[in-house]
Amino acid sequence: MRLSRPSFQTLRPVLASALLALALTAACGRGDAEAPPEKDDLIVARVLDRSVWASDVRREAVAQGLVGEGEPLDVKSELFRRVLDEVVDQKLLAAEARRRGLDKSALAQRRLEAVHERILGDMLVESVVSGAVSDQAVERLYQEQQRRAQTTEEVRVRLILSHTKEQADAVVGVLGQGAAFEAVAAQRSVDDATRYSGGDLGYSTLEVLPAAYAAALRGQAPGAVVGPVQGEGGWAVLRIEDRRLETPPTLDQARPLIVRYLTYEGVRQLLEQLRGKASVEVFLNPAKPAAQAPARPGPVKPAPAVPVAASPAGTVAS
Structure with missing residues:
Protein backbone atom coordinates (compact mmCIF):
# COMPACT_ATOMS: atom_id res chain seq x y z
CA MET A 1 0.00 0.00 0.00
CA MET A 123 -3.86 21.45 21.41
CA LEU A 124 -6.00 22.66 18.50
CA VAL A 125 -4.23 20.23 16.17
CA GLU A 126 -4.77 17.41 18.65
CA SER A 127 -8.49 18.10 18.91
CA VAL A 128 -8.95 18.38 15.15
CA VAL A 129 -6.81 15.38 14.23
CA SER A 130 -8.36 13.16 16.88
CA GLY A 131 -11.64 13.48 14.98
CA ALA A 132 -10.04 12.84 11.60
CA VAL A 133 -7.97 9.84 12.68
CA SER A 134 -10.73 7.51 13.84
CA ASP A 135 -10.99 3.75 13.41
CA GLN A 136 -13.71 4.32 10.83
CA ALA A 137 -11.53 6.74 8.85
CA VAL A 138 -8.57 4.35 8.94
CA GLU A 139 -10.66 1.42 7.73
CA ARG A 140 -12.36 3.53 5.05
CA LEU A 141 -9.02 4.66 3.60
CA TYR A 142 -7.65 1.11 3.80
CA GLN A 143 -10.59 -0.27 1.81
CA GLU A 144 -10.23 2.54 -0.73
CA GLN A 145 -6.56 1.75 -1.23
CA GLN A 146 -7.36 -1.93 -1.56
CA ARG A 147 -9.82 -1.20 -4.37
CA ARG A 148 -7.31 0.98 -6.21
CA ALA A 149 -4.32 -1.28 -5.68
CA GLN A 150 -3.03 -3.14 -8.71
CA THR A 151 -2.33 -6.77 -8.01
CA THR A 152 1.33 -7.58 -8.61
CA GLU A 153 2.79 -11.03 -9.16
CA GLU A 154 5.66 -12.29 -7.05
CA VAL A 155 8.11 -15.03 -7.98
CA ARG A 156 10.22 -17.24 -5.75
CA VAL A 157 13.62 -17.81 -7.32
CA ARG A 158 16.71 -19.89 -6.57
CA LEU A 159 20.18 -18.83 -7.71
CA ILE A 160 23.50 -20.49 -8.45
CA LEU A 161 26.15 -17.84 -9.12
CA SER A 162 29.48 -18.54 -10.88
CA HIS A 163 32.47 -16.37 -11.64
CA THR A 164 32.73 -17.42 -15.32
CA LYS A 165 30.40 -18.56 -18.08
CA GLU A 166 32.30 -21.86 -18.35
CA GLN A 167 31.58 -22.59 -14.69
CA ALA A 168 27.91 -21.65 -15.18
CA ASP A 169 27.67 -23.95 -18.25
CA ALA A 170 29.06 -26.76 -16.11
CA VAL A 171 26.34 -26.07 -13.52
CA VAL A 172 23.68 -26.33 -16.24
CA GLY A 173 25.17 -29.66 -17.29
CA VAL A 174 25.12 -31.06 -13.75
CA LEU A 175 21.50 -29.94 -13.29
CA GLY A 176 20.62 -31.55 -16.62
CA GLN A 177 21.84 -34.86 -15.27
CA GLY A 178 19.26 -34.69 -12.48
CA ALA A 179 21.24 -33.12 -9.63
CA ALA A 180 19.18 -31.24 -7.05
CA PHE A 181 19.35 -27.48 -7.53
CA GLU A 182 19.67 -26.89 -3.78
CA ALA A 183 22.62 -29.29 -3.48
CA VAL A 184 24.46 -27.78 -6.45
CA ALA A 185 23.90 -24.29 -5.05
CA ALA A 186 25.43 -25.31 -1.71
CA GLN A 187 28.45 -26.85 -3.47
CA ARG A 188 29.16 -24.49 -6.34
CA SER A 189 27.48 -21.11 -5.87
CA VAL A 190 29.82 -18.24 -5.02
CA ASP A 191 26.98 -16.20 -3.54
CA ASP A 192 27.59 -16.65 0.19
CA ALA A 193 24.30 -14.91 1.07
CA THR A 194 22.18 -17.68 -0.51
CA ARG A 195 24.32 -20.78 -1.11
CA TYR A 196 23.63 -22.25 2.34
CA SER A 197 19.87 -21.91 1.83
CA GLY A 198 19.98 -23.74 -1.50
CA GLY A 199 20.21 -20.47 -3.44
CA ASP A 200 16.80 -19.31 -2.21
CA LEU A 201 16.17 -15.62 -3.01
CA GLY A 202 12.67 -15.71 -1.52
CA TYR A 203 9.60 -14.04 -2.98
CA SER A 204 9.94 -10.74 -4.81
CA THR A 205 8.51 -8.91 -7.78
CA LEU A 206 10.47 -8.87 -11.01
CA GLU A 207 10.93 -5.12 -10.65
CA VAL A 208 13.26 -5.51 -7.66
CA LEU A 209 15.44 -8.19 -9.27
CA PRO A 210 18.43 -7.29 -11.43
CA ALA A 211 17.26 -6.36 -14.91
CA ALA A 212 19.07 -9.28 -16.56
CA TYR A 213 17.45 -11.75 -14.17
CA ALA A 214 13.99 -10.23 -14.64
CA ALA A 215 14.27 -10.40 -18.44
CA ALA A 216 15.24 -14.08 -18.33
CA LEU A 217 12.52 -15.03 -15.84
CA ARG A 218 9.62 -13.13 -17.41
CA GLY A 219 6.99 -15.56 -18.74
CA GLN A 220 8.72 -18.67 -17.33
CA ALA A 221 6.65 -21.28 -15.52
CA PRO A 222 7.47 -22.70 -12.06
CA GLY A 223 10.17 -25.35 -12.31
CA ALA A 224 11.91 -23.72 -15.29
CA VAL A 225 15.70 -23.36 -15.16
CA VAL A 226 17.14 -20.39 -17.08
CA GLY A 227 20.64 -19.22 -17.73
CA PRO A 228 23.47 -18.73 -17.70
CA VAL A 229 22.59 -15.03 -17.35
CA GLN A 230 25.34 -12.47 -16.98
CA GLY A 231 24.87 -10.03 -14.13
CA GLU A 232 27.03 -7.63 -12.16
CA GLY A 233 28.26 -10.34 -9.78
CA GLY A 234 28.95 -13.03 -12.36
CA TRP A 235 27.00 -15.63 -14.30
CA ALA A 236 23.72 -16.85 -12.84
CA VAL A 237 21.66 -19.98 -13.29
CA LEU A 238 18.11 -19.43 -12.00
CA ARG A 239 15.13 -21.61 -11.23
CA ILE A 240 11.58 -20.43 -10.63
CA GLU A 241 10.14 -22.18 -7.59
CA ASP A 242 6.71 -20.54 -7.49
CA ARG A 243 4.55 -17.69 -8.74
CA ARG A 244 1.85 -16.01 -6.70
CA LEU A 245 -0.11 -12.78 -6.44
CA GLU A 246 1.44 -10.28 -4.07
CA THR A 247 -0.22 -10.43 -0.67
CA PRO A 248 -1.58 -7.00 0.30
CA PRO A 249 -0.88 -5.78 3.85
CA THR A 250 -3.51 -6.40 6.48
CA LEU A 251 -5.37 -3.55 8.12
CA ASP A 252 -3.21 -3.86 11.24
CA GLN A 253 -0.03 -3.77 9.16
CA ALA A 254 -1.18 -0.73 7.20
CA ARG A 255 -2.63 1.15 10.19
CA PRO A 256 0.53 3.10 11.24
CA LEU A 257 1.06 4.42 7.72
CA ILE A 258 -2.61 5.34 7.33
CA VAL A 259 -2.71 7.11 10.71
CA ARG A 260 0.38 9.12 9.79
CA TYR A 261 -1.14 10.07 6.44
CA LEU A 262 -4.47 11.13 7.97
CA THR A 263 -2.67 13.14 10.64
CA TYR A 264 -0.62 15.16 8.19
CA GLU A 265 -3.58 15.56 5.87
CA GLY A 266 -5.73 16.86 8.74
CA VAL A 267 -3.09 19.40 9.77
CA ARG A 268 -2.57 20.48 6.16
CA GLN A 269 -6.26 21.13 5.62
CA LEU A 270 -6.57 23.01 8.92
CA LEU A 271 -3.67 25.30 8.09
CA GLU A 272 -4.99 25.91 4.58
CA GLN A 273 -8.35 27.00 6.04
CA LEU A 274 -6.72 29.28 8.60
CA ARG A 275 -4.41 30.87 6.05
CA GLY A 276 -7.35 31.38 3.70
CA LYS A 277 -9.22 33.38 6.32
CA ALA A 278 -6.37 35.32 7.89
CA SER A 279 -4.46 38.36 6.74
CA VAL A 280 -0.81 37.32 6.68
CA GLU A 281 1.99 39.57 5.54
CA VAL A 282 5.49 38.16 5.12
CA PHE A 283 8.42 40.53 4.94
CA LEU A 284 11.38 38.90 3.26
CA ASN A 285 13.35 42.10 3.83
CA PRO A 286 12.39 42.96 7.41
CA ALA A 287 12.09 46.67 8.06
CA LYS A 288 14.25 47.96 10.86
CA PRO A 289 12.63 49.97 13.65
CA ALA A 290 12.56 53.67 12.81
CA ALA A 291 15.69 55.31 14.10
CA GLN A 292 15.32 58.17 16.53
CA ALA A 293 15.35 61.50 14.68
CA PRO A 294 18.64 63.31 15.21
CA ALA A 295 18.59 66.40 17.37
CA ARG A 296 18.15 69.64 15.47
CA PRO A 297 21.54 71.31 15.17
CA GLY A 298 22.01 74.56 17.06
CA PRO A 299 23.97 77.60 15.96
CA VAL A 300 27.50 76.85 14.93
CA LYS A 301 30.00 78.28 17.31
CA PRO A 302 33.15 79.70 15.84
CA ALA A 303 36.15 77.55 16.34
CA PRO A 304 38.51 78.83 18.97
CA ALA A 305 41.46 80.76 17.66
CA VAL A 306 44.64 78.83 17.59
CA PRO A 307 47.53 80.91 18.85
CA VAL A 308 50.31 81.19 16.34
CA ALA A 309 53.84 81.22 17.64
CA ALA A 310 55.61 84.50 16.96
CA SER A 311 58.36 84.43 14.47
CA PRO A 312 61.74 84.59 16.10
CA ALA A 313 63.60 87.82 15.81
CA GLY A 314 65.94 88.06 12.92
CA THR A 315 69.44 87.09 13.73
CA VAL A 316 72.46 89.20 12.90
CA ALA A 317 74.97 87.48 10.82
CA SER A 318 78.32 87.45 12.31
Whole structure:
Protein backbone atom coordinates (compact mmCIF):
# COMPACT_ATOMS: atom_id res chain seq x y z
CA MET A 1 0.00 0.00 0.00
CA ARG A 2 1.46 3.35 -1.02
CA LEU A 3 0.15 6.61 0.40
CA SER A 4 1.69 9.84 -0.78
CA ARG A 5 2.72 12.10 2.06
CA PRO A 6 1.29 15.62 1.72
CA SER A 7 3.91 18.25 0.90
CA PHE A 8 3.38 21.12 3.33
CA GLN A 9 6.50 22.69 4.72
CA THR A 10 4.83 24.48 7.59
CA LEU A 11 3.62 21.27 9.22
CA ARG A 12 5.03 20.45 12.63
CA PRO A 13 4.90 17.00 14.25
CA VAL A 14 1.68 16.66 16.18
CA LEU A 15 2.13 17.28 19.91
CA ALA A 16 5.86 17.92 19.55
CA SER A 17 5.76 20.68 22.17
CA ALA A 18 4.98 18.69 25.30
CA LEU A 19 8.33 19.67 26.77
CA LEU A 20 7.55 23.33 26.18
CA ALA A 21 4.21 22.88 27.89
CA LEU A 22 5.96 21.58 30.97
CA ALA A 23 8.47 24.42 30.88
CA LEU A 24 5.71 27.01 30.57
CA THR A 25 3.85 25.54 33.54
CA ALA A 26 6.99 25.60 35.62
CA ALA A 27 7.98 29.11 34.57
CA CYS A 28 4.63 30.83 34.81
CA GLY A 29 3.05 28.96 37.69
CA ARG A 30 -0.46 29.32 36.25
CA GLY A 31 -3.43 27.22 37.16
CA ASP A 32 -4.41 25.14 40.18
CA ALA A 33 -1.41 23.02 41.17
CA GLU A 34 -3.57 20.46 42.97
CA ALA A 35 -6.07 19.84 40.17
CA PRO A 36 -5.21 16.56 38.37
CA PRO A 37 -4.25 17.40 34.78
CA GLU A 38 -5.58 14.02 33.61
CA LYS A 39 -8.08 11.49 34.84
CA ASP A 40 -6.70 9.18 37.56
CA ASP A 41 -3.44 11.15 37.62
CA LEU A 42 -1.04 10.63 40.53
CA ILE A 43 1.12 13.06 42.49
CA VAL A 44 4.66 11.66 42.32
CA ALA A 45 6.60 14.51 43.95
CA ARG A 46 6.28 17.94 45.50
CA VAL A 47 8.69 20.75 44.70
CA LEU A 48 8.47 23.95 46.75
CA ASP A 49 4.91 23.02 47.78
CA ARG A 50 3.84 22.44 44.18
CA SER A 51 2.75 19.04 42.89
CA VAL A 52 4.48 17.05 40.19
CA TRP A 53 2.06 14.67 38.47
CA ALA A 54 2.76 11.40 36.72
CA SER A 55 1.41 12.94 33.52
CA ASP A 56 4.06 15.71 33.78
CA VAL A 57 6.77 13.06 33.78
CA ARG A 58 5.17 11.13 30.93
CA ARG A 59 4.90 14.29 28.79
CA GLU A 60 8.57 14.98 29.39
CA ALA A 61 9.44 11.41 28.35
CA VAL A 62 7.36 11.79 25.18
CA ALA A 63 9.03 15.13 24.40
CA GLN A 64 12.44 13.48 24.66
CA GLY A 65 11.35 10.59 22.44
CA LEU A 66 11.82 8.06 25.23
CA VAL A 67 8.26 6.76 24.89
CA GLY A 68 5.66 7.11 22.17
CA GLU A 69 2.59 9.33 22.30
CA GLY A 70 -0.13 7.44 24.19
CA GLU A 71 2.33 4.80 25.39
CA PRO A 72 2.16 4.10 29.16
CA LEU A 73 5.11 4.76 31.44
CA ASP A 74 5.30 2.68 34.62
CA VAL A 75 5.83 4.92 37.65
CA LYS A 76 7.96 2.16 39.20
CA SER A 77 10.36 1.93 36.27
CA GLU A 78 13.91 3.23 36.24
CA LEU A 79 13.08 5.39 33.21
CA PHE A 80 10.24 7.10 35.09
CA ARG A 81 12.52 7.88 38.06
CA ARG A 82 15.22 9.31 35.79
CA VAL A 83 12.77 11.56 33.94
CA LEU A 84 11.17 12.58 37.25
CA ASP A 85 14.56 13.83 38.45
CA GLU A 86 14.82 15.96 35.30
CA VAL A 87 11.33 17.39 35.88
CA VAL A 88 12.23 18.27 39.46
CA ASP A 89 15.41 19.97 38.29
CA GLN A 90 13.45 21.96 35.71
CA LYS A 91 10.99 23.18 38.34
CA LEU A 92 13.81 24.19 40.67
CA LEU A 93 15.53 26.12 37.89
CA ALA A 94 12.28 27.86 36.94
CA ALA A 95 11.56 28.82 40.56
CA GLU A 96 15.05 30.30 40.95
CA ALA A 97 14.63 32.21 37.70
CA ARG A 98 11.41 33.73 39.01
CA ARG A 99 13.06 34.60 42.32
CA ARG A 100 15.72 36.51 40.43
CA GLY A 101 13.09 38.29 38.37
CA LEU A 102 14.24 36.84 35.07
CA ASP A 103 10.65 36.19 34.06
CA LYS A 104 9.94 39.93 34.07
CA SER A 105 12.30 40.83 31.25
CA ALA A 106 10.97 41.65 27.80
CA LEU A 107 12.92 38.76 26.30
CA ALA A 108 11.46 36.27 28.77
CA GLN A 109 7.92 37.53 28.16
CA ARG A 110 8.38 37.23 24.41
CA ARG A 111 9.71 33.69 24.66
CA LEU A 112 6.96 32.64 27.07
CA GLU A 113 4.35 34.07 24.70
CA ALA A 114 5.84 32.01 21.83
CA VAL A 115 5.70 28.85 23.96
CA HIS A 116 2.13 29.60 24.96
CA GLU A 117 1.06 30.03 21.32
CA ARG A 118 2.76 26.79 20.28
CA ILE A 119 1.03 24.83 23.04
CA LEU A 120 -2.38 26.24 22.10
CA GLY A 121 -1.72 25.44 18.44
CA ASP A 122 -0.77 21.88 19.26
CA MET A 123 -3.86 21.45 21.41
CA LEU A 124 -6.00 22.66 18.50
CA VAL A 125 -4.23 20.23 16.17
CA GLU A 126 -4.77 17.41 18.65
CA SER A 127 -8.49 18.10 18.91
CA VAL A 128 -8.95 18.38 15.15
CA VAL A 129 -6.81 15.38 14.23
CA SER A 130 -8.36 13.16 16.88
CA GLY A 131 -11.64 13.48 14.98
CA ALA A 132 -10.04 12.84 11.60
CA VAL A 133 -7.97 9.84 12.68
CA SER A 134 -10.73 7.51 13.84
CA ASP A 135 -10.99 3.75 13.41
CA GLN A 136 -13.71 4.32 10.83
CA ALA A 137 -11.53 6.74 8.85
CA VAL A 138 -8.57 4.35 8.94
CA GLU A 139 -10.66 1.42 7.73
CA ARG A 140 -12.36 3.53 5.05
CA LEU A 141 -9.02 4.66 3.60
CA TYR A 142 -7.65 1.11 3.80
CA GLN A 143 -10.59 -0.27 1.81
CA GLU A 144 -10.23 2.54 -0.73
CA GLN A 145 -6.56 1.75 -1.23
CA GLN A 146 -7.36 -1.93 -1.56
CA ARG A 147 -9.82 -1.20 -4.37
CA ARG A 148 -7.31 0.98 -6.21
CA ALA A 149 -4.32 -1.28 -5.68
CA GLN A 150 -3.03 -3.14 -8.71
CA THR A 151 -2.33 -6.77 -8.01
CA THR A 152 1.33 -7.58 -8.61
CA GLU A 153 2.79 -11.03 -9.16
CA GLU A 154 5.66 -12.29 -7.05
CA VAL A 155 8.11 -15.03 -7.98
CA ARG A 156 10.22 -17.24 -5.75
CA VAL A 157 13.62 -17.81 -7.32
CA ARG A 158 16.71 -19.89 -6.57
CA LEU A 159 20.18 -18.83 -7.71
CA ILE A 160 23.50 -20.49 -8.45
CA LEU A 161 26.15 -17.84 -9.12
CA SER A 162 29.48 -18.54 -10.88
CA HIS A 163 32.47 -16.37 -11.64
CA THR A 164 32.73 -17.42 -15.32
CA LYS A 165 30.40 -18.56 -18.08
CA GLU A 166 32.30 -21.86 -18.35
CA GLN A 167 31.58 -22.59 -14.69
CA ALA A 168 27.91 -21.65 -15.18
CA ASP A 169 27.67 -23.95 -18.25
CA ALA A 170 29.06 -26.76 -16.11
CA VAL A 171 26.34 -26.07 -13.52
CA VAL A 172 23.68 -26.33 -16.24
CA GLY A 173 25.17 -29.66 -17.29
CA VAL A 174 25.12 -31.06 -13.75
CA LEU A 175 21.50 -29.94 -13.29
CA GLY A 176 20.62 -31.55 -16.62
CA GLN A 177 21.84 -34.86 -15.27
CA GLY A 178 19.26 -34.69 -12.48
CA ALA A 179 21.24 -33.12 -9.63
CA ALA A 180 19.18 -31.24 -7.05
CA PHE A 181 19.35 -27.48 -7.53
CA GLU A 182 19.67 -26.89 -3.78
CA ALA A 183 22.62 -29.29 -3.48
CA VAL A 184 24.46 -27.78 -6.45
CA ALA A 185 23.90 -24.29 -5.05
CA ALA A 186 25.43 -25.31 -1.71
CA GLN A 187 28.45 -26.85 -3.47
CA ARG A 188 29.16 -24.49 -6.34
CA SER A 189 27.48 -21.11 -5.87
CA VAL A 190 29.82 -18.24 -5.02
CA ASP A 191 26.98 -16.20 -3.54
CA ASP A 192 27.59 -16.65 0.19
CA ALA A 193 24.30 -14.91 1.07
CA THR A 194 22.18 -17.68 -0.51
CA ARG A 195 24.32 -20.78 -1.11
CA TYR A 196 23.63 -22.25 2.34
CA SER A 197 19.87 -21.91 1.83
CA GLY A 198 19.98 -23.74 -1.50
CA GLY A 199 20.21 -20.47 -3.44
CA ASP A 200 16.80 -19.31 -2.21
CA LEU A 201 16.17 -15.62 -3.01
CA GLY A 202 12.67 -15.71 -1.52
CA TYR A 203 9.60 -14.04 -2.98
CA SER A 204 9.94 -10.74 -4.81
CA THR A 205 8.51 -8.91 -7.78
CA LEU A 206 10.47 -8.87 -11.01
CA GLU A 207 10.93 -5.12 -10.65
CA VAL A 208 13.26 -5.51 -7.66
CA LEU A 209 15.44 -8.19 -9.27
CA PRO A 210 18.43 -7.29 -11.43
CA ALA A 211 17.26 -6.36 -14.91
CA ALA A 212 19.07 -9.28 -16.56
CA TYR A 213 17.45 -11.75 -14.17
CA ALA A 214 13.99 -10.23 -14.64
CA ALA A 215 14.27 -10.40 -18.44
CA ALA A 216 15.24 -14.08 -18.33
CA LEU A 217 12.52 -15.03 -15.84
CA ARG A 218 9.62 -13.13 -17.41
CA GLY A 219 6.99 -15.56 -18.74
CA GLN A 220 8.72 -18.67 -17.33
CA ALA A 221 6.65 -21.28 -15.52
CA PRO A 222 7.47 -22.70 -12.06
CA GLY A 223 10.17 -25.35 -12.31
CA ALA A 224 11.91 -23.72 -15.29
CA VAL A 225 15.70 -23.36 -15.16
CA VAL A 226 17.14 -20.39 -17.08
CA GLY A 227 20.64 -19.22 -17.73
CA PRO A 228 23.47 -18.73 -17.70
CA VAL A 229 22.59 -15.03 -17.35
CA GLN A 230 25.34 -12.47 -16.98
CA GLY A 231 24.87 -10.03 -14.13
CA GLU A 232 27.03 -7.63 -12.16
CA GLY A 233 28.26 -10.34 -9.78
CA GLY A 234 28.95 -13.03 -12.36
CA TRP A 235 27.00 -15.63 -14.30
CA ALA A 236 23.72 -16.85 -12.84
CA VAL A 237 21.66 -19.98 -13.29
CA LEU A 238 18.11 -19.43 -12.00
CA ARG A 239 15.13 -21.61 -11.23
CA ILE A 240 11.58 -20.43 -10.63
CA GLU A 241 10.14 -22.18 -7.59
CA ASP A 242 6.71 -20.54 -7.49
CA ARG A 243 4.55 -17.69 -8.74
CA ARG A 244 1.85 -16.01 -6.70
CA LEU A 245 -0.11 -12.78 -6.44
CA GLU A 246 1.44 -10.28 -4.07
CA THR A 247 -0.22 -10.43 -0.67
CA PRO A 248 -1.58 -7.00 0.30
CA PRO A 249 -0.88 -5.78 3.85
CA THR A 250 -3.51 -6.40 6.48
CA LEU A 251 -5.37 -3.55 8.12
CA ASP A 252 -3.21 -3.86 11.24
CA GLN A 253 -0.03 -3.77 9.16
CA ALA A 254 -1.18 -0.73 7.20
CA ARG A 255 -2.63 1.15 10.19
CA PRO A 256 0.53 3.10 11.24
CA LEU A 257 1.06 4.42 7.72
CA ILE A 258 -2.61 5.34 7.33
CA VAL A 259 -2.71 7.11 10.71
CA ARG A 260 0.38 9.12 9.79
CA TYR A 261 -1.14 10.07 6.44
CA LEU A 262 -4.47 11.13 7.97
CA THR A 263 -2.67 13.14 10.64
CA TYR A 264 -0.62 15.16 8.19
CA GLU A 265 -3.58 15.56 5.87
CA GLY A 266 -5.73 16.86 8.74
CA VAL A 267 -3.09 19.40 9.77
CA ARG A 268 -2.57 20.48 6.16
CA GLN A 269 -6.26 21.13 5.62
CA LEU A 270 -6.57 23.01 8.92
CA LEU A 271 -3.67 25.30 8.09
CA GLU A 272 -4.99 25.91 4.58
CA GLN A 273 -8.35 27.00 6.04
CA LEU A 274 -6.72 29.28 8.60
CA ARG A 275 -4.41 30.87 6.05
CA GLY A 276 -7.35 31.38 3.70
CA LYS A 277 -9.22 33.38 6.32
CA ALA A 278 -6.37 35.32 7.89
CA SER A 279 -4.46 38.36 6.74
CA VAL A 280 -0.81 37.32 6.68
CA GLU A 281 1.99 39.57 5.54
CA VAL A 282 5.49 38.16 5.12
CA PHE A 283 8.42 40.53 4.94
CA LEU A 284 11.38 38.90 3.26
CA ASN A 285 13.35 42.10 3.83
CA PRO A 286 12.39 42.96 7.41
CA ALA A 287 12.09 46.67 8.06
CA LYS A 288 14.25 47.96 10.86
CA PRO A 289 12.63 49.97 13.65
CA ALA A 290 12.56 53.67 12.81
CA ALA A 291 15.69 55.31 14.10
CA GLN A 292 15.32 58.17 16.53
CA ALA A 293 15.35 61.50 14.68
CA PRO A 294 18.64 63.31 15.21
CA ALA A 295 18.59 66.40 17.37
CA ARG A 296 18.15 69.64 15.47
CA PRO A 297 21.54 71.31 15.17
CA GLY A 298 22.01 74.56 17.06
CA PRO A 299 23.97 77.60 15.96
CA VAL A 300 27.50 76.85 14.93
CA LYS A 301 30.00 78.28 17.31
CA PRO A 302 33.15 79.70 15.84
CA ALA A 303 36.15 77.55 16.34
CA PRO A 304 38.51 78.83 18.97
CA ALA A 305 41.46 80.76 17.66
CA VAL A 306 44.64 78.83 17.59
CA PRO A 307 47.53 80.91 18.85
CA VAL A 308 50.31 81.19 16.34
CA ALA A 309 53.84 81.22 17.64
CA ALA A 310 55.61 84.50 16.96
CA SER A 311 58.36 84.43 14.47
CA PRO A 312 61.74 84.59 16.10
CA ALA A 313 63.60 87.82 15.81
CA GLY A 314 65.94 88.06 12.92
CA THR A 315 69.44 87.09 13.73
CA VAL A 316 72.46 89.20 12.90
CA ALA A 317 74.97 87.48 10.82
CA SER A 318 78.32 87.45 12.31
